[in-house]
Amino acid sequence: MRIGNLVRPIPGHFTVSEQHWVGVVIDFHIRVDNCGEPQERYAIVCWNSDFPQEEEYPDSLEVIG
Secondary structure (H helix, E strand, O other): OOOOOEEEEOOOOOOHHHOOOOEEEEEEEEEEOOOOOEEEEEEEEEOEOOEOOEEEOHHHEEEOO
16 A cells, blocks of 8 residues: 555445545554554545545555555
8 A cells, every 4th residue: 555545445444334435545654652663554545525634544445546
């Protein structure tokens, strides 16, 4: 998964109404612990104008383009 990829939710990870959404990965965010060690990586996805920068687990997304 890279910046600029089109993604959609994997069934079972989102609500039924969100399963038909298609978004664009616009960035990645890495959360670190107090020692600076990476703990979690999130994809920042622009779904639509109502949700322009949502943090999503990469495991819950499918790359479609």
